[in-house]
Amino acid sequence: MLNGGSSSGKSGIARCLQAELPTPWLAAAIDTFVDSLPASLRSAGEGIEFAADGGVAIGEEFRRLETAWREGVAATVRAGAKVIIDDVFLGGPASQEPWRKALTGLNVLWVGVHCEGAVAEAREIVRGDRPRGMAAAQAEKVHRGVSYDVEVDTTHMESLACARTIKLHVT
DSSP: OEEOOTTSSHHHHHHHHHHHSSSOOEEEEHHHHHHHSOGGGSSTTTSEEEOTTSOEEEOHHHHHHHHHHHHHHHHHHHTTOOEEEEEOOTTTHHHHHHHHHHTTTSOOOOEEEEOOHHHHHHHHHHHOSSOTTHHHHHTTGGGTTOOOSEEEEOSSSOHHHHHHHHHTTOO
């Protein structure tokens, strides 16, 4: 389970882990889930909305579908697949708890992916697909009160080096 703010490097680490781990691992990313939503849930109200200042507002229908997605990922693991989950715990420990519940009884490695806000913001600008300010706003917020087994920092460390650090803890 990789948790970090927007543009912290989670997706790059997930791809590197897929290349480094000796057996096949699937990637399940919150961005892919959000991209799968219908247009009607990408605006204010029941879905998810990204404000111009980088803020994120979540509605009830998004929460319901997110719960179903989370349970689906857990079912995939229970069915025998290995999965690297890439998420953003906007609510800190309150966001970690539903994953803990969904993944009960499974072997989970909780990984904090840190990145200084200014560096994440520069990546965000280069990406061009995120509201400016999102990365800086999330850089520390997503980690407050969250418990990890392993922590990496992509501020000055490449995704591959982070993946190799994480790999040492994968069983």
